[in-house]
Amino acid sequence: MKRSIAATKFYVPAPRRGFVARPRLREKLRLGAESGLTLVSAPAGFGKTALLADWLAEAAGPDRCVAWLSLDPADSEPAAFWSCVATSLRSAVPGVGSAALELIASTPLATELVLTSLVNDLAAVPRDVWLVLDDYHAVDGHGVGTGMASFLEHLSPQVHVVLSTRSDPDLPLSRWRVSGELVEIRAADLRFTPDETAAYLNDVAGLDLGAGQVSTLDERTEGWIAALQLAALSLRGRDDVEGFIERFAGNDRYIVDYLVEEVLERQPDAVRSFLLHTAVLDRLTGPLCDAVTGRSGGGGMLVTLERANLFVIPLDDHREWYRYHHLFADVLRGRLLSEEPGRIPLLHQRASHWHESQGHLEDAVRHALAGRDFDRAARLVELAVPVLRRSRQDAVLFGWLKALPDAAIRRSAVLSVFYGGMLMAAGELSGVEQRFDDAERALAGAERSLPGREPASTEPAGVDPSVDPSVDPSVDPEELGMLPATIAMYRASLAQAMGDVAGTTAHARKALDLAGPNHHFARGAAGAFLGLAAWAQGDVPGALETFTLAVTSLRAAGNLLDELSSTVILADMWQVAGRSGEAHRICELALQQAETQGESLVRASAELHVALSEICRQAGDLSAALEHLEAAAAFVAKGPMTESRYRWYVATALVAQDEGNPDGAISYLDQAEQLFRPGFFPDVRPIPAIKARVWIRQGKFSTAATWARAAGVAAADSVSYMQEYSHLTLVRLLMAQERAEPESGAAGGVIDLLDRLLASAAASGRAGSVVEIHMLQALAHHVLGHRREAQEALGAALTGSPEPDQYVRLFLDEGAPMLELLRGAAGEANSVGTHDGGAAARAQRVLTAGAGPQTEPRQSQSPRPEPSQSGERPPSYVDPLSERELQVLRLLGSELSGPEIARALFISHNTLRTHTKHIFTKLGVTSRRSAVGRAHDRGLL
Incomplete structure (x- = not known):
């Protein structure tokens, strides 16, 4: 809706x-x-x-x-x-x-x-x-x-x-x-000029005033049009025109109240009563006015008011809908509050009933709330819940729920459970469980009270204390029948958000037991939480099996949006399982299906584009990654991405890092953090840990160390899948610190931590994790001077996956130390004898993807970095030029000016300057001509 x-x-x-x-x-x-x-x-x-x-x-x-x-x-x-x-x-x-x-x-x-x-x-x-x-x-x-x-x-x-x-x-x-x-x-x-004042008073209002009288009113009102209009209304039919004008004080702060009193007091009682009683309405039409005033003839009265210029403004060409001038309406409401304060709630309640009869649900709820008829407002919101939920209008539902008194929500099983769900989606986890407890208590009362419930009155009235308010006949019994499974499903979601894997599993199994055989959505959602719980425990094969069955149930429920969005989660699982190619395949198929549905599935399209961008980037195809991000950005602007919205910013940050823009990467990650809400998916890749990896590559080791302390990770920790990403980030930090200060012994516990992580990943079938851990073992042995062990671990990383070409960025992101190891593997594989030519070929492909062979050979020992003024150490290696930087470099050798290059690449001039600065730094030059010359010398152009 x-x-x-x-x-x-x-x-x-x-x-x-x-x-x-x-x-x-x-x-x-x-x-x-x-x-x-x-x-x-x-x-x-x-x-x-x-x-x-x-x-x-x-x-x-x-x-x-x-x-x-x-x-x-x-x-x-x-x-x-x-x-x-x-x-x-x-x-x-x-x-x-x-x-x-x-x-x-x-x-x-x-x-x-x-x-x-x-x-x-x-x-x-x-x-x-x-x-x-x-x-x-x-x-x-x-x-x-x-x-x-x-x-x-x-x-x-x-x-x-x-x-x-x-x-x-x-x-x-x-x-x-x-x-x-x-x-x-x-x-x-x-402000009206004197001529405009005269034209209004005499030509429009038809008062036939003398020049002196017009001048007096003009001076007293200072051209204030509303005051002139009110004065003109008061002057009609008045015998003492001169006296009124003399007494008129346009700068009197009470002038508006005075003139409106003059207008109101001169109206017949029926007109005055109509004006006051309909002042509670933002928009007026005949039947609505009749319902609110309890009289007939509202349509004719509105036409009369318009003709009399009584501040009634038509809102359509058919003269069916009107509104009062805002200033006039404010004064009318103030007068109503002063004269008949006890009648105001009844007027709002009558408006609510009329709007409900016309299907204007939002207006009906608003007037019920204004009339403090909270039980009625709660009933109306209950009526709307199924439609609002199906159409994902959660923001509207959340706004209504926040406007209701807490007691009214607690009396309703439907409202309690969905209010808990809304709070959870907004990241407000405290108190959510209490909402689900309230829902279960209200549901128990509803089941007891349903058979004997009296029909609701059609006229506003006080709450009958003999009637149990815990249930309303407007609530579909079938909807009530599904609530226990829904509550269990939400409890599983809450447990997931709180990191309670056992609780997630228990509640998801309960939801499966409570859901009927034909409640495919409930069964699919419960099955999905079981799959997510298995994933959080690191059991990726089990998670894949369970989650795939859950997606099948969602398909049977006809919920195409959730089915396609869930494909993104399946893709994440396949990547952890070491099957990025399968992840790419299922995302491509799902995207094709989403695009055939048009704008109705823009959210799923956006999520799938982001997932494909991440997969392509990991495979080293930055061009495709950028294309998917650009496509996702267009879709993001067209449809909501709910709890996974932040992933676009994460993916964009990673591409920015690969393009040599770490500051931009951190900026995108900051935005991702603002959007992130703990919710339905395990947080297996925490954003703060991603930021720490960027800082490590920048050489900002103390900043990254601050993250490690805040995250509470240490080399001696016990290992778990939920902490795996953070532990592997810690390994990178400790190795970087060891390179910067070899005598520090920072990497002392790294080998043991990696061994334990490897055992856990291998036992749980996380082949993707195994590749990364082997790669980090190679780097750890390298920094500790264990040459043979480093080559053995690298060989295992290169040959341990059936899809080695999917891990290009995993290797390249480690910079110069990894490039050195890869060159060794490519040139020495056969002589070392620890792995075959397959590893050598794969090492060469990674080097080629990163333009490794086109860069100058580096020393096996990087020079020790000098501290910067900020206390951070610069990185001890220089990244190869990114694909975007190569594009800029080619155009730097042309006759195009800077702004012309920026336009040719569809980037801003500031972004071009950033890329140029990075190119100069990496090539060790200070001008365009020198950059192009150095690039030709190195075979980059």
């Missing part, structure tokens, strides 16, 4: 009848076409909306698209705001905004990805696009403002944004003003 948003929020208001022409302001608005942002900022009642409506009608044409959005406080959360913006754009410009709406449905909201999607969609529109955000002050805040600033910074030239607001937004207006990117219309511009 897509987020339900009133269509009337997106109607461009029709020009007001008798609108006073204001060519000077139209010209300022026209200048907005030459800037990215037009700001219309003034207090309430200065005619901002009316001006924009008149201008848009006058400037309409086939060469522009106009997206209008009327904002209110309900849109102040970032998810709600960007959902409204995307919906507005989609309604005005075909093809824009649909992808962003899919992404917004995820939890937590990935604002950066939403903005990327919208900016990219708008960049592809060939016509001018105007996005008008009316009443922006209602949503302005840090949460929305930060994203809005980024959105405006990245818009293409043909896109123009107009903000209409009562106060200046939290945006970098000063900077944009200096750079000429901002057109401003403020209160001083909007």
Whole structure:
């Protein structure tokens, strides 16, 4: 279910009848076409909306698209705001905004990805696009403002944004003003001039006032349009016009209350009552007004109010939906609160009932909450749960649940279990188990109470204490029947997130026992958790078998999205099993299937592209890895990636590292950490450990050592699969420290740790881990001076996998020490006699993939690095040029300028400078000409 948003929020208001022409302001608005942002900022009642409506009608044409959005406080959360913006754009410009709406449905909201999607969609529109955000002050805040600033910074030239607001937004207006990117219309511009005041009072309002009277009102109001409009209403039919004008004080802070009182008091009782009682509504239509007031004739009353200019604004061309002027509505609500405070909840409850009868579920819930009818609101949310869950509208459900009192949630088995699931998905693990306990207690009460439950009343009323609120007849009994298995499934997920493998297994088995034979989704999810538990224990063959069966159940349930997303997990398992080729195959097949479904499976497509990028990178194919990342980035902007969203940033970081940009890699990993939530999958590759590997390659050993202390890893630890990645990172750190200071003895316990890790990996069938451990054993023996043992371990690493070509980056990432070992294996394999020519051929292929033979031979002992000013030691080796650096190097030998090279490679000029700096460092030169010459000498060009 897509987020339900009133269509009337997106109607461009029709020009007001008798609108006073204001060519000077139209010209300022026209200048907005030459800037990215037009700001219309003034207090309430200065005619901002009316001006924009008149201008848009006058400037309409086939060469522009106009997206209008009327904002209110309900849109102040970032998810709600960007959902409204995307919906507005989609309604005005075909093809824009649909992808962003899919992404917004995820939890937590990935604002950066939403903005990327919208900016990219708008960049592809060939016509001018105007996005008008009316009443922006209602949503302005840090949460929305930060994203809005980024959105405006990245818009293409043909896109123009107009903000209409009562106060200046939290945006970098000063900077944009200096750079000429901002057109401003403020209160001083909007104030009526004396001529405009006269035109309004006499020509529009028909008051026939004298020049002196007009001048007095103009001076007293200082051109404030709302005050003039209210004054005109009060003056109609008044005998003492001169006296009223003399007493009128436009700068009196109570003037609005005074004039509205004048207006209200002059209305018949029926009109006054209608105005007050319908003030609780954001939008008005005849039948809704009838339901709220308890009377008939609401549609006719709205037409009467519009004709009388009683601050009623039509929202569509058919005069079916209206709203009150915001200033007028505020005063009406204040008057209602003062006169009839006890009636307000009833009015909201009646509105909720009407909206429910019309299928406007979101409005029904909102009014039920405003009317403090929390049991009804809880029932309405229960009704929505199946649809919301199927369509992955978790953000909407989570928002409703947070607005409900805790007691109302605890009384509902359905709401308790899914609230626990929402909290867990948001990374808020504390208290989640209590929610599942509440669900089980409520479920027990529901099963006892279901047969004798009375039907719910159709008219708002107090809660009947004789009725057990733990169950509602609106809840599908079959849904209740599935809840025990669902609760067990969520408990398995919680145990997984907490690292409790035994608990994960126990709860998953319970879910399997509780799920019926035809509840394929429950059986598939439970089976998946059993597979994940086996994976967390390092039993990869068992995990593969169990998880594959779980995916089959998901397929039987018709849940294609989860089936294809689960392929990514299977691919991870196959890689650990040493079968990267199989991982690549199943991801390619799943991606083909996802792409045939179009935008409905963008999330699965994104996840599969990321997985393929990681596989290709490991095989040394950086070009393919980049292509998949770029494709994934486009999909990320179109659809949510839930808990695995962070993996795109991790994969991008690893490619950045391979391209010689470690700082960029750390930046991407920082973003990945912000997105990461402990959840459904074992955290077998912790992001802090990945960052530590980058620091080690940079020579930042003390920074990496700080990570090791924080992670609590040491060479004497007992080994487990969940700690394997961290232990192998520690091994790299200790060896790097040993190279930097051979007398330190830092690598003393490395061999024993690797032996224990190898035994564990071999016993559990983790062939991929075995290859990596053998490789690190070779490096450890090398740094300790054990030449023969190093070559033996390297031979085992090179020949121990049926798919050796899938591990190119594993070897190349270790830099100069590994290159030295590989050269030895390639040239000395037969003479050493410890492994055959297969190892030599495989070593040569790795060297070729890394341009190893094209680089100058290095000394067998790297020079001891000098400490840097920061206290860190620089790396004791230099990486070979990456594929991207080779591309840059080739163009450095051309006649192209720097900016032209950047454009040819589709990168920024700053990125080009970074690549050039790395090339100069690696080649030991300081100019383009020297770099090209040195590259020719080494056979790189």
